[in-house]
Amino acid sequence: MALSKHIKDKLDKLRPNFPTLQALVIPALHEVQHETGMVSEDSMRDIAEFLNLPFMKVREVVTFYTMFNKKPVGKVHYQLCGNIGCWLNGSDKLMDHMEKRLKIKHGQTTPDGKYTLSKVECLGACGSGPVLQVNEDYNENLDVEKLDQLMDDVFKKIDAGENNIGRETYNPEVWP
Amino acid sequence: MCNNIKIDGEAVEFVQGDTILQAAERAGKGHLIPRYCYHPGLPIAGTCRMCTVEVEKMPKLMTACSTIATDGMVVNTKSERVLKSRAGVMEFLLTNHPLDCPVCDKAGECELQDNNYRYGPVTSSFLEEKRVYSKAATKKLSPNITLNMNRCVHCERCVRFTEEVVKSCDLMMINRGWHKELTLSDEKLGLTSNYQGCLSDICPVGAHTFNDFRFKKRSWFLEQYPSVCDRCSKGCNISVHSENGVVYRFKPHYNEKVNGHWICDEGRLSYHQVMDATRIVKPLLAHEGSLKSTSWELAGAAVNYLITSASKVKVVIGTDATNEEMKYIQASLPDKFGKKFEFSSYCGYGEDKKLDHMLMMKDKTPNSNGASACKLNHLDGDLVGDCDVAILIRYGRSGVPQVKNCKKIIIIGVWTQKEIGSFGTNVEVVLPGLATTEKSGTYINCDGVSQNFSPAIAHLGEGLAVNSIISFFKK
Numbered sequence: 001m002a003l004s005k006h007i008k009d010k011l012d013k014l015r016p017n018f019p020t021l022q023a024l025v026i027p028a029l030h031e032v033q034h035e036t037g038m039v040s041e042d043s044m045r046d047i048a049e050f051l052n053l054p055f056m057k058v059r060e061v062v063t064f065y066t067m068f069n070k071k072p073v074g075k076v077h078y079q080l081c082g083n084i085g086c087w088l089n090g091s092d093k094l095m096d097h098m099e100k101r102l103k104i105k106h107g108q109t110t111p112d113g114k115y116t117l118s119k120v121e122c123l124g125a126c127g128s129g130p131v132l133q134v135n136e137d138y139n140e141n142l143d144v145e146k147l148d149q150l151m152d153d154v155f156k157k158i159d160a161g162e163n164n165i166g167r168e169t170y171n172p173e174v175w176p
Numbered sequence: 177m178c179n180n181i182k183i184d185g186e187a188v189e190f191v192q193g194d195t196i197l198q199a200a201e202r203a204g205k206g207h208l209i210p211r212y213c214y215h216p217g218l219p220i221a222g223t224c225r226m227c228t229v230e231v232e233k234m235p236k237l238m239t240a241c242s243t244i245a246t247d248g249m250v251v252n253t254k255s256e257r258v259l260k261s262r263a264g265v266m267e268f269l270l271t272n273h274p275l276d277c278p279v280c281d282k283a284g285e286c287e288l289q290d291n292n293y294r295y296g297p298v299t300s301s302f303l304e305e306k307r308v309y310s311k312a313a314t315k316k317l318s319p320n321i322t323l324n325m326n327r328c329v330h331c332e333r334c335v336r337f338t339e340e341v342v343k344s345c346d347l348m349m350i351n352r353g354w355h356k357e358l359t360l361s362d363e364k365l366g367l368t369s370n371y372q373g374c375l376s377d378i379c380p381v382g383a384h385t386f387n388d389f390r391f392k393k394r395s396w397f398l399e400q401y402p403s404v405c406d407r408c409s410k411g412c413n414i415s416v417h418s419e420n421g422v423v424y425r426f427k428p429h430y431n432e433k434v435n436g437h438w439i440c441d442e443g444r445l446s447y448h449q450v451m452d453a454t455r456i457v458k459p460l461l462a463h464e465g466s467l468k469s470t471s472w473e474l475a476g477a478a479v480n481y482l483i484t485s486a487s488k489v490k491v492v493i494g495t496d497a498t499n500e501e502m503k504y505i506q507a508s509l510p511d512k513f514g515k516k517f518e519f520s521s522y523c524g525y526g527e528d529k530k531l532d533h534m535l536m537m538k539d540k541t542p543n544s545n546g547a548s549a550c551k552l553n554h555l556d557g558d559l560v561g562d563c564d565v566a567i568l569i570r571y572g573r574s575g576v577p578q579v580k581n582c583k584k585i586i587i588i589g590v591w592t593q594k595e596i597g598s599f600g601t602n603v604e605v606v607l608p609g610l611a612t613t614e615k616s617g618t619y620i621n622c623d624g625v626s627q628n629f630s631p632a633i634a635h636l637g638e639g640l641a642v643n644s645i646i647s648f649f650k651k
């Protein structure tokens with residue numbers, strides 16, 4: 001498997017804007033994840049080959065960032081921040097709550113493939129923690145009540161067969 | 177304009193571009209600044225925060241390894257803030273450390289131990305369970321290196337070494353924070369460089385250990401003397417670690433002009449040759465069809481007889497002899513016996529060339545350039561032939577030439593039984609000599625650098641220096 005033509009073209013267009021080939025790793029990973037929902041080992045190797053880098057240079061980036069999915073994720077990806085800012089504001093209790101409601105542990109996907117629950121590193125919104133990212137969208141200043149409401153909402157949307165859950169803030173025109 | 181900074185009240189000169197740590201090192205004050213991620217042979221990372229010092233007029237503590245020294249800087253390495261910060265770093269490093277020094281091979285030469293004795297908080301407030309990397313607690317990364325990930329302090333020296341120095345890129349960190357783990361970049365490929373032993377040298381803790389040395393000896397029993405590696409024409413500077421004349425390992429000895437901080441694995445392991453159980457360390461004399469051990473006097477008398485009664489004697493000196501040996505042999509033999517000898521040198525590895533971008537050379541002998549300087553001509557091909565007596569002198573590194581049409585062979589130097597076996601029954605006398613680590617002398621390396629060395633260990637057999645050996649050949 002090689003990178004799709006679409007991704008290659010896009011990266012070639014980005015090339016002049018980046019100081020080194022290594023700097024293109026993150027855009028490349030975003031593209032791959034956008035296209036396939038995750039970053040597989042094969043695609044890491046493809047990117048390394050395309051950018052002429054050692055494989056480790058791509059692998060270290062993928063494993064460093066929790067935002068890159070190493071496994072397939074469900075229709076809705078809940079990413080709850082577990083870092084210090086959010087943790088001080090009670091994110092661990094929210095995590096317990098979500099695990100109970102979804103009947104999975106973090107790092108897992110529900111058997112019906114609808115939800116994935118992840119504990120992620122700082123989402124960069126520490127001032128309004130705890131923060132939960134639902135697909136692309138941020139939900140801040142959460143407590144158990146707000147969380148329940150949010151999860152109910154998502155549940156209804158999935159039930160209604162809606163496809164754009166958690167993508168209100170997503171703008172494909174903006175990088176990537 | 178002079179470049180001065182003050183370290184703990186004492187003025188210290190520095191060179192433009194130095195960091196505070198480098199300036200301190202230059203002034204012999206490096207020991208005042210503990211460090212983990214910094215290593216003089218590697219790019220600066222500035223990540224471990226162990227080296228922080230207080231700099232006047234700067235609000236925060238500064239990392240000495242990455243802060244450029246500027247004229248007039250006033251640095252304090254011992255203030256209360258600094259000590260508190262170091263104790264903090266130590267406490268954090270030890271939260272997950274297994275504290276298994278009693279069974280750790282690095283104990284005694286571990287920077288974590290040393291720094292904790294000097295700067296650690298003595299107690300720990302960490303009550304939680306320690307992080308354990310169960311799959312990498314004792315993991316063989318290659319036949320040379322074993323990784324114990326639980327001991328790692330995540331300084332990434334090893335990663336920078338494989339990336340920037342040997343450029344094999346075969347080690348990497350995956351994940352982040354609590355889960356950060358050193359691993360092979362590619363499990364299938366493993367470690368690929370020829371400099372793996374350096375990983376164990378630079379690892380400040382017992383995470384990387386060198387399998388050849390692992391559990392062989394506690395480091396504090398070892399005496400260390402400098403010498404020169406004779407496994408190739410590079411002549412890397414080494415430190416010979418031994419106890420009671422038994423070598424346990426070679427380590428690199430810094431020399432900017434030759435090997436920097438590194439040596440190759442082949443050179444590192446080449447001490448086994450000095451310690452080889454089949455090395456001949458007693459004079460031998462042919463008797464009733466086989467070689468029997470004898471005294472130096474009898475062996476010397478036999479040589480005397482052979483040479484005096486021969487009309488054509490060829491002497492082949494390996495390019496692993498020192499300049500002094502080559503000169504002495506060429507001068508003393510004709511002088512002693514009042515006759516002509518045909519001298520030549522033998523290397524056995526062909527034209528020398530670099531094998532990689534680092535150190536290793538194709539010529540696996542240390543002194544080919546010395547042989548030219550001592551005006552020895554190369555042996556034509558690999559064959560010593562057509563003479564009454566052939567004297568073969570070599571010190572374990574040069575190739576073994578073939579001998580044809582020579583009635584008798586005299587062997588001098590460092591040889592194994594197997595090497596001598598290749599000559600069959602023509603060998604009349606074997607006179608054991610001293611290996612590089614056991615003697616003094618000079619080699620000229622592939623770049624023309626002339627290097628003197630002194631004995632690093634005492635020879636354990638009956639072998640002698642070449643001048644003593646020749647003194648047994650009577651006039």
Ligand code: SF4
Binds near residue numbers: 328383
């Ligand atoms: S294995 Fe050793 S050198 Fe490598 S990161 Fe860990 S402590 Fe540092």
Ligand code: SF4
Binds near residue numbers: 412439443444
């Ligand atoms: S490069 Fe040559 S001289 Fe240096 S350690 Fe290796 S074998 Fe010895």
Ligand code: FES
Binds near residue numbers: 081123130
């Ligand atoms: S700690 Fe949660 S967003 Fe920064």
Ligand code: FES
Binds near residue numbers: 222224226
């Ligand atoms: S030695 Fe300076 S930060 Fe590690």
